[in-house]
Amino acid sequence: MAKYLLLKHYRGAPAAVNDVQMDQWTTEELTAHVQYMEDFVARLEATGEYVENQALSPQGTFVRSDGEGRPPVTDGPFAETKDLIAGWMVIDVESYERALEVAAELSAAPGAGGRPVQEWLELRPFYTAMCTVTE
Amino acid sequence: MNPSLVRELVPAVIGVLVRRGADFASAEDAVQEALIRALETWPDDPPRDAKAWLVAAAWRKFLDAARAEKSRRGREQTVKVEPPAGPVPGTDDSLWLYFLCAHPSLSPGSAAALTLRAVGGLTTRQIAAAYLVPEATMAQRISRAKRSIAGLPLDRPGDLATVLRVLYLVFNEGYGGDVDLVAEAIRLTRQLAASTDEPEVAGLLALMLLHHARRASRLGPGGRLVPLGEQDRSRWDTGLIAEGVTILQAALARDRLGEYQAQAAIAALHADAPAAAETDWVQIVEWYDELLHLTGSPVVRLNRAVAVGEADGPQAGLAELSKVDPGLPRFTAVRAYLLERAGDLARAAELYAEASRAATSLPERDHLTREAARVRQALRS
Numbered sequence: 001m002a003k004y005l006l007l008k009h010y011r012g013a014p015a016a017v018n019d020v021q022m023d024q025w026t027t028e029e030l031t032a033h034v035q036y037m038e039d040f041v042a043r044l045e046a047t048g049e050y051v052e053n054q055a056l057s058p059q060g061t062f063v064r065s066d067g068e069g070r071p072p073v074t075d076g077p078f079a080e081t082k083d084l085i086a087g088w089m090v091i092d093v094e095s096y097e098r099a100l101e102v103a104a105e106l107s108a109a110p111g112a113g114g115r116p117v118q119e120w121l122e123l124r125p126f127y128t129a130m131c132t133v134t135e
Numbered sequence: 136m137n138p139s140l141v142r143e144l145v146p147a148v149i150g151v152l153v154r155r156g157a158d159f160a161s162a163e164d165a166v167q168e169a170l171i172r173a174l175e176t177w178p179d180d181p182p183r184d185a186k187a188w189l190v191a192a193a194w195r196k197f198l199d200a201a202r203a204e205k206s207r208r209g210r211e212q213t214v215k216v217e218p219p220a221g222p223v224p225g226t227d228d229s230l231w232l233y234f235l236c237a238h239p240s241l242s243p244g245s246a247a248a249l250t251l252r253a254v255g256g257l258t259t260r261q262i263a264a265a266y267l268v269p270e271a272t273m274a275q276r277i278s279r280a281k282r283s284i285a286g287l288p289l290d291r292p293g294d295l296a297t298v299l300r301v302l303y304l305v306f307n308e309g310y311g312g313d314v315d316l317v318a319e320a321i322r323l324t325r326q327l328a329a330s331t332d333e334p335e336v337a338g339l340l341a342l343m344l345l346h347h348a349r350r351a352s353r354l355g356p357g358g359r360l361v362p363l364g365e366q367d368r369s370r371w372d373t374g375l376i377a378e379g380v381t382i383l384q385a386a387l388a389r390d391r392l393g394e395y396q397a398q399a400a401i402a403a404l405h406a407d408a409p410a411a412a413e414t415d416w417v418q419i420v421e422w423y424d425e426l427l428h429l430t431g432s433p434v435v436r437l438n439r440a441v442a443v444g445e446a447d448g449p450q451a452g453l454a455e456l457s458k459v460d461p462g463l464p465r466f467t468a469v470r471a472y473l474l475e476r477a478g479d480l481a482r483a484a485e486l487y488a489e490a491s492r493a494a495t496s497l498p499e500r501d502h503l504t505r506e507a508a509r510v511r512q513a514l515r516s
Contacts, residue, residue, distance in 0.1 A: 001244040001266065003267075045271060045272065045275055046275055046279075047275070047276075047279065048245070048272050048273065048275040048276025048277075048279055049272070050269070050271075050272050051267075051268050051269065051272060052269070092266070092268050092272070094242050094243070094244055125495070127494075127495065127496050127497045127500065128495055128496050129308075129309060129496060
């Protein structure tokens with residue numbers, strides 16, 4: 001089994017096929033979307049492939065040290081162009097192919113007009129603990 | 136009370152329940168519940184016969200569950216629920232449990248989890264912690280596995296090769312925490328070896344022991360990977376090495392060579408060398424030839440190229456490497472190593488860096504990054 005992170009972006013990923021902002025969807029479209037996500041998680045739980053799922057607020061701030069004794073620096077004029085993560089899901093699956101399948105299913109959640117959003121998700125493998133045996 | 140000793144009784148107890156007429160999934164559930172009860176009560180009130188106690192408790196749990204199921208369906212029957220209580224056989228039933236849990240119809244991950252529970256007697260929580268997934272996820276994985284083997288007959292011998300692969304998979308997971316999967320895999324393989332007369336089981340056990348013997352020296356401070364050649368051999372567990380070698384020799388004497396025996400033979404040759412420079416690489420290459428003959432595996436071919444590089448020099452190693460698929464994991468790292476030994480430092484540094492980006496574990500990534508940095512430093516000075 002191998003763990004993968006599915007990253008969902010507010011900004012930074014290529015545009016979705018059905019690229020309509022969520023705040024412009026109808027309530028029915030939103031309800032259908034939320035229901036799809038709940039069912040999706042339930043399916044992964046049933047197959048024993050679910051690890052965790054978190055949504056993130058868009059209020060992200062870049063922070064860095066500005067040297068000892070000084071307050072940390074936070075991001076300024078370029079904040080609007082930065083990559084923004086909307087949330088993540090962690091899955092634990094048998095193979096890379098299965099990870100692709102799960103990600104594609106998540107990307108197909110319904111959006112505006114009831115049609116799949118077909119957004120781009122970033123799929124990243126976790127580093128594993130080191131194998132006992134080099135094989 | 137030693138929890139590991141109690142866990143050893145699990146397959147036998149499940150076996151008794153199934154022979155008395157319980158289905159596998161219910162028997163397994165009942166034994167888990169009995170096990171939890173045992174862990175609670177035995178410290179104050181140890182039983183005279185642990186196995187008999189567990190059989191009695193699990194059978195009671197099974198009957199309770201069966202009755203609850205009956206009444207839930209509202210089928211009040213006067214017929215006795217109990218199948219006739221058969222004799223408790225003295226023979227060990229654990230063998231068919233191994234085959235059942237490693238059934239080819241299960242995915243390797245599910246087979247490993249089910250084996251740890253039904254044969255190893257671990258709780259779902261312990262298995263979940265070992266694999267770093269939520270307990271609910273692991274519970275689902277195990278119950279799905281149980282469902283998919285529900286209708287299988289329990290009397291037919293299964294595929295031993297699958298069982299060994301599952302045990303090796305558990306050994307390779309090796310996450311720490313509450314349960315050490317490496318130790319658990321060794322315990323289960325010992326148990327299997329005690330109940331089968333098959334040299335490959337002994338071969339796998341020897342292989343695990345020989346690898347495990349070097350565990351303390353494989354990682355340095357901060358989880359830093361220490362390559363075999365640089366390991367502090369005084370930290371190798373000589374007791375485990377001696378045991379592994381003895382088991383291996385007995386297996387080899389049976390003259391039915393298999394891939395685990397051949398791998399163990401290679402591990403034994405490494406373990407035998409008092410210093411890295413005294414490693415018998417010529418003999419190791421011969422064992423890789425055997426292994427290649429047995430498996431035809433491209434991974435074996437890759438490892439063999441390293442051994443040839445040590446036995447006959449880096450150019451010979453590179454020649455062997457050119458026959459290996461460059462898409463294999465660790466191919467780039469091997470090429471970097473051989474090129475460095477052949478004197479092409481610039482190309483070696485590049486390839487170490489490339490290999491570090493493709494590494495799948497942190498210790499490996501850090502090690503390869505350090506190798507790249509080391510070679511670059513050598514180039515500058």
